[in-house]
Amino acid sequence: MEASFYHARTKYPGIFGWLFTTDHKRVGLLYLLSSLSFFFVGVSLGLTMRLELIRSGMHFYSAEAYNAIFTLHGVVMIFLFIIPGIPSSLGNFIMPLQLGARDVAFPKINILSWWLFIAGGACAITSLFTGSGFPDTGWTFYVPYSIRTGTNVSLAVFGVFLIGLSSTLTGMNFLTTIHRMRAPGLTWKRLPLFTWAIYATSWVQLLATPVLAITLLLVILERVFGVGFFDPAKGGDPILFEHMFWIYSHPAVYIMILPAMGVVTDIIPVFSRRAIFGYTAIAASSLAIAFLGYLVWGHHMFTSGMSDTARIIFSFLTFLVAVPSGIKVFNWIASLYKGSIRTDAPLLYTLGFIFLFSIGGLTGLVQGALATNLHVHGTYFIVAHFHYVMFGGAAMGFFAGLHYWFPKMFGRMYEEHLAKLAWVFLFIGFNMLYFSMFILGWEGMPRRYYDYLPEFNAPNLVSTIGSWILAMGLFIMFYNLIHSLFAGRVAGNNPWGGATLEWQTTSPPPAENFVESPEVTKGPYEFR
Amino acid sequence: MNETTHIEHRDYIGAKLGMWLFLFTEILLFGGMFLVYAEYRQVNTADFHEAGREMNVFIGAANTIILLTSSLTMALAISEIHRGRKDRSVLFQAATVLLGVGFLVNKYFEWSDHIRHGFYPDSPQLLAMSHGKILFFGLYYVMTGIHALHVVIGLSVIAFMLALTLRGGVSGADYVKLENAGLFWHLVDVIWIYLFPLFYLIT
């Protein structure tokens, strides 16, 4: 244990050894701590929203407060939790280890990314208490309302701009690392699929985020100087803003889900003790999703007044993107088939991921069809769909990875029974909370209102009760993980019998990751 | 690895790859603005032609030549340090900085001239004009403004490299920093190459 990076001598003493570290493992843990803190904030906000919606009528949030709260919930969850969630925390910690590298390509830029992320988060939080309060525009900042509203849009948007810059730098850093720092013998066809997923994600981060950056910058310029780009009174086109916003924000969905797919792809072979089925297909489908993810942004705008030609094209392309996702799901199932399955917590969370993501993905097709989209657009059906993909998919994958790599990161094992108990609560609570929303949306309940007609009472009650069960699950899970940091049994270097490189070093790894530079002679899932 | 025997080993290809990837983000950043330009020009073609008449082709062309020349001096500065001729490299770097400053001075006079004539975002005179003209001038200020910001950043980086070269931090044995600064500077030039016809030559 003495040799682990926790005990290594750092350039600066104490806490500064963390805040100004260049060790990718420390940066990864900084991201983990900060994004989970933001997750806690987001969950708390979500719970209060659900409480307000427990039955029709106004309870404690006014209409204005509710608007600001759902905006804050969205901004925190998307920009501060789920986008940096897996790539910046698990990706930072695990990916260089999987490469057999000592660090990322640009360690100083790595910690700079974290600082930018924190600065962006600080801007968003400051905008809560300054000016006329947090934006009430929704996390999409749609013009022309975001230009006209008196709330503190500029500062919040600038915060998101900084977070975007941080995300871009991380992408650049990871791409260079994967291209240049693979251990001898680690060819592209031997790369663990988690690293493949991070690779695809990094491309999206690199190429999509700048479009968001310029869009948000234009909103700020619009508010400060009245340039007129998005103001119909000056000839501007608000739909162009929607295009530019979704040109980033749809690929951003894949920044969130691709790494989670990578996590479960690494977990499945280890817990079914057989090589992944269709390695090349999974790696290629990651790249295909990253590519096709660029071409489908218009499906967020079917009811915005876009041309019919564009609507048909975007609808068609949206159906195409289901193909690589389907390839992945079938390959995961095929990998489990006839394996010697160990249902430890990481696999349990993985199965949860596959189940919930499939529901989220398939309901996405319902919205991708032009005719049904008209019916469900702007209803709770959409809310249910993206929570199934983002929370049931991305966050569930994140939790799976957290349990899977917990012994590697901290050298100790979590309590298995508690982890399974937490999973049961999470799974039941999640489906009560969000499946009710599918029903509500299909029946026509619009999203983003603090109140609703009494006819929607029953499913809303189920949903709110589900939110409590879900919260219980989260509480048990984090209690277990935090408690095990100190009291868990010592895990050993390779508790799961994984074959990828991160399991060949000690747990936790030494500051330089590997005592001897590893050499790779076989594929990532060859257990014998 | 022991601190005392720790040999700084650098990956030149990696450093340049990182820089190129960063430049890709710049391409996309300006790409977003080109998209805005493309739509508004498509919708307001005649107005854009009309508004383009307010531009001074001479200043635009002069600035193009200045930036192209500064790209040449930058390329030469790198090729000289590569050959180990520090003094010449310093000279060419200084020339690059001077040319860049010249570009900004030109830009300053050009902008002040427009503003004196009442063409600036949200100005009463502009708001009285057609939508196409409002958008043209909006695009002009935003795109050349963000480009000018990049010129300022590029100049600061090159000035810093100049100091590094003088102090030996950039040398014939290790000049990847200067090369990356050069890559950034050339990209700023490439973007101007597109901005020039879009604003000055569309009459």
Added chain:
Amino acid sequence: MEQKPEQHFVATRTFVFTWLALLLLTGLTVEAAHLRMGEWSMIANIAIASAKASLVLWFFMHLKYERKLFKVLLFVPIATISIIIWLTFFDIWYR
């Protein structure tokens, strides 16, 4: 992993010729703008700008002397931005 940069000296005259070609194209683009070719003058201007940009990329930015990876990767952002603009125009053309 290479420890040393590739030793490839580029002749000064290569850069000077590139610069001269760039100046020539700048003159050409200003002239083309006067030719009143309607929509074609815009296309000609963009084509000349792209030729100039390629010269800068190829010689000044050393792309000619870099390994293949760099040349291939450059197509990624260019393709991305082209596709983005093109797809958006399916809305603008037919709206």
